[in-house]
Amino acid sequence: MHDLLIAPFVEFGFLRRALVGCLALSVSAPVLGLFLVLRRMSLTADVLAHGALPGVALAFLLAGLSAPALWFGGLVAGLLVAVGAGALSRATGGREDATLAALYLVALGLGVAMISMGGGGAADLSHILFGNVLGVDDAALLLMAGVSTLTLALLAFAWRPLVLECFDPSFAAAAGARGGAWHLLFQGLVVLNVLSAFQALGTLMAVGLMMLPAIAARHWARQVSGMAYAAVGVALASSVVGILVSYHLDVPTGPAIVLVAGAAWAVSVLAGPVDGLLARLMRRRHLAG
Amino acid sequence: MSVLRSPAALVLENLTLTHGRRAAVHHVSGRFAPGSLTAVVGPNGAGKTTLLRALAGLHRPESGRIARDGSASIALLPQLAALDRAFPIACRDVVMQGLWPRLGAFRAVPGHERARAETALAAVGLAGFEKRPVGSLSAGQTQRLLFARLLVQDADILLLDEPFNAVDAKTSADLLRVVRDWHGEGRTVVAVLHDLDLVRREFPETLLIARDAIAWGPTEEALSAANRLRARMMAEAWAEDAEHCQKAA
Numbered sequence: 001m002h003d004l005l006i007a008p009f010v011e012f013g014f015l016r017r018a019l020v021g022c023l024a025l026s027v028s029a030p031v032l033g034l035f036l037v038l039r040r041m042s043l044t045a046d047v048l049a050h051g052a053l054p055g056v057a058l059a060f061l062l063a064g065l066s067a068p069a070l071w072f073g074g075l076v077a078g079l080l081v082a083v084g085a086g087a088l089s090r091a092t093g094g095r096e097d098a099t100l101a102a103l104y105l106v107a108l109g110l111g112v113a114m115i116s117m118g119g120g121g122a123a124d125l126s127h128i129l130f131g132n133v134l135g136v137d138d139a140a141l142l143l144m145a146g147v148s149t150l151t152l153a154l155l156a157f158a159w160r161p162l163v164l165e166c167f168d169p170s171f172a173a174a175a176g177a178r179g180g181a182w183h184l185l186f187q188g189l190v191v192l193n194v195l196s197a198f199q200a201l202g203t204l205m206a207v208g209l210m211m212l213p214a215i216a217a218r219h220w221a222r223q224v225s226g227m228a229y230a231a232v233g234v235a236l237a238s239s240v241v242g243i244l245v246s247y248h249l250d251v252p253t254g255p256a257i258v259l260v261a262g263a264a265w266a267v268s269v270l271a272g273p274v275d276g277l278l279a280r281l282m283r284r285r286h287l288a289g
Numbered sequence: 290m291s292v293l294r295s296p297a298a299l300v301l302e303n304l305t306l307t308h309g310r311r312a313a314v315h316h317v318s319g320r321f322a323p324g325s326l327t328a329v330v331g332p333n334g335a336g337k338t339t340l341l342r343a344l345a346g347l348h349r350p351e352s353g354r355i356a357r358d359g360s361a362s363i364a365l366l367p368q369l370a371a372l373d374r375a376f377p378i379a380c381r382d383v384v385m386q387g388l389w390p391r392l393g394a395f396r397a398v399p400g401h402e403r404a405r406a407e408t409a410l411a412a413v414g415l416a417g418f419e420k421r422p423v424g425s426l427s428a429g430q431t432q433r434l435l436f437a438r439l440l441v442q443d444a445d446i447l448l449l450d451e452p453f454n455a456v457d458a459k460t461s462a463d464l465l466r467v468v469r470d471w472h473g474e475g476r477t478v479v480a481v482l483h484d485l486d487l488v489r490r491e492f493p494e495t496l497l498i499a500r501d502a503i504a505w506g507p508t509e510e511a512l513s514a515a516n517r518l519r520a521r522m523m524a525e526a527w528a529e530d531a532e533h534c535q536k537a538a
Contacts, residue, residue: 038376160394164386167376174345174365175389175442222422223377 008247017136018253019243021144021200025209026235028151029193031228033214035186038166038224042215043097045207047104048187049194051081053111053203056128061118065127067140071195074203078191081107083184111203131202131254140199147196151189158182163224201254208258209235216265219272234264297361297445297477298323299344304353306339312534313339315500316353321479326472328492328508329481332524335499337481338368341448344479357446361477362390364444366435368451369428380426380434381419384409387441402441409440414463429460436467447471449480453487465491485512499523 009016036044055077056070063069081103088103089096115125127135136144155162161182164172190210197206213234220230242257249256271278299321306314313336321327329337342348344355345365357363364387384406385398392398410418413433418426426434432452439447449468453461469491471478482488488495488508495511497503499520504511 038373157395160389163378163382164389166373167378167383168367168372168386170342170345170347170367170371171365171386171438172389173347174363174367174448175386177389177394218377221377222424223379223382227377 004248005244008244012247014136015243015247017138017141018200019240021136021141022209022239022243022257023236024145024148025193025197025200026213026239027232028148028155029197029210030213030217030231030235031155032151032186032190032193033210033212034217034224034227034231035162035166036190036211037214037218041097042211044100044187045190045194045210047085047100048078048082048191049203049206050104050111051100051107052078052191052195052198053128054107054114055080056198056203057111057114057118060115060124060128065124065135067135067137067143067199070128070198071143074195074198075191077107078195079188082187082191086187127202128198129202129204130252131198131200131205132252136200144196144199147192151193154185154189158185162186201257202252205254205258208254208261209238212258212261212265213238216261216268216272219268219274219276222274234261234268238264297358299446299477299479300356302354302356304340304343304355305351306336306343306348307351308339312336312351312500314343314498315534317498317502318353319496319502319505321477322494324472324475324477325494326468326478326492327480327494327496328488329479329496329498330483330485330488330512331498331503331520335520335524337498338450340498341365341450341479341481344446345448361446362442362444363446363448364439364442366439366447366449366452369432369435369455372431372435374426374431375424378423379419380410380415380421380423381406383423383434384437384441387438387443390442390444406437406441409437410434412440413437413467429456432456432464433460436464440467444476446477447479449478451481451483453482453484461487488512 009019033045036042052074055073055075057073059066059069059073081100085096085100085103089099112125115128161172161177164177165182193210194206197209201208213231214227216234217227217231221227238257238261242260243253245251245260246253246256268276270276273279301317301319304314304317305312315336317340329340331337339348343350345363347365385402388398388402407419410416413436415430415433415437418430418434423431423434432455436452452464452468456464468478468480480492482492489512492508494506495508496505497511497516497520500523503520503523504513504516
């Protein structure tokens with residue numbers, strides 16, 4: 001048991017760093033994912049992650065595989081896609097999700113083409129797309145912990161307006177809650193969290209730890225706050241188990257964590273107390289009054 | 290909550306509201322008098338909801354303006370259909386959203402405001418519903434809940450968009466009583482409605498609108514047969530190749 005669960009972390013510093021980084025991410029990202037789900041924007045995080053790729057690629061071309069440079073490039077590109085899609089769809093009257101989809105497809109193609117043209121080999125591309133826990137150095141770790149701390153602090157402040165804006169946007173606007181500003185802050189946080197996951201999970205998988213626990217949480221609670229706790233719990237467990245799976249079975253960390261979170265989601269859908277399939281099958285007789 | 294208030298007026302000055310270039314409300318001038326109880330009626334697509342949203346500050350006028358007394362607070366009851374009724378939130382938390390103008394994002398909810406939320410729930414017939422998730426309520430109960438939120442919000446001007454749609458007779462009777470109380474307390478109430486019998490019975494003033502204001506005044510006059518016919522003809526005369534409006538802005 002000790003060999004299976006504890007020894008790898010005692011033995012390998014890089015595994016410890018990966019674990020701490022992913023745990024930090026697990027506290028903040030799923031809560032943002034929850035609001036994305038509630039706003040029917042489940043695919044937005046994906047779009048922002050892919051939209052950040054050209055920035056990451058440009059940074060890679062200029063500075064190589066340096067974490068801060070990749071991160072900064074991704075941040076700028078991600079924010080541009082987020083803000084640009086909103087502005088473009090408002091100006092042209094199109095639907096925001098359609099504009100986001102168009103932008104991210106272009107961005108993904110552009111990013112991969114840039115890395116290849118800039119002489120990046122398959123190894124570099126795979127590192128950027130799928131992450132590499134070996135790459136979670138102290139700088140990356142500080143970044144992940146910092147983003148997580150900042151996110152939690154700002155979420156505490158923005159909790160009420162975010163809930164209000166999700167539930168009843170017209171009322172929120174009429175009552176003087178500035179929906180647009182909170183929405184922008186929220187999107188900024190999503191970009192930050194996605195980017196902070198890049199190093200460990202890669203650009204393609206970064207969103208997994210944000211969305212899967214949030215989607216699973218629906219089956220464990222009936223109120224937003226309860227769902228947030230459930231999502232964080234699922235994410236923390238997925239991080240620990242995922243990293244162990246990745247070590248013992250020798251699969252990349254990103255896919256391992258995402259698959260474990262996916263398994264947690266499947267279990268939630270089956271056995272969760274709220275709208276779970278089993279609960280539905282075994283439903284007790286209806287109440288008499 | 291039953292203190293008589295200093296009444297607040299809403300004044301429309303040559304107001305035009307558009308969706309794209311199509312006018313939804315066309316050069317309308319007039320005044321919702323302080324403490325008045327006005328029904329806004331008209332055919333579908335007549336600009337009623339757009340007008341209400343503009344009064345609430347959610348739709349910018351294309352030309353003209355809306356004036357209201359500086360300190361007057363305003364509350365909006367959106368159409369029930371615009372709400373995410375599956376949202377995972379408890380009734381108590383919805384009612385306390387009415388405290389937003391006073392508490393904002395971060396201030397704690399004082400004990401007496403909590404008590405007010407419970408009183409408001411009881412006043413709309415939802416006593417004991419504090420912890421119930423919104424998703425478990427019927428349409429009528431949800432509308433009662435939103436009225437409780439308005440009670441807590443305690444605004445000078447109330448804008449109600451189709452408050453009695455999709456609710457049963459008992460619910461609309463109960464909610465009408467709340468509206469009458471607001472009127473009695475001197476608040477200015479504007480409600481978009483479809484049921485003309487109800488308007489004649491309960492609303493002293495009526496704005497009959499079909500993009501242009503057809504009539505605005507005492508309900509019996511505003512809803513005369515001639516006026517209603519004009520409103521219907523306005524709504525049917527939807528010109529595909531409308532000329533540019535030459536009226537002075």
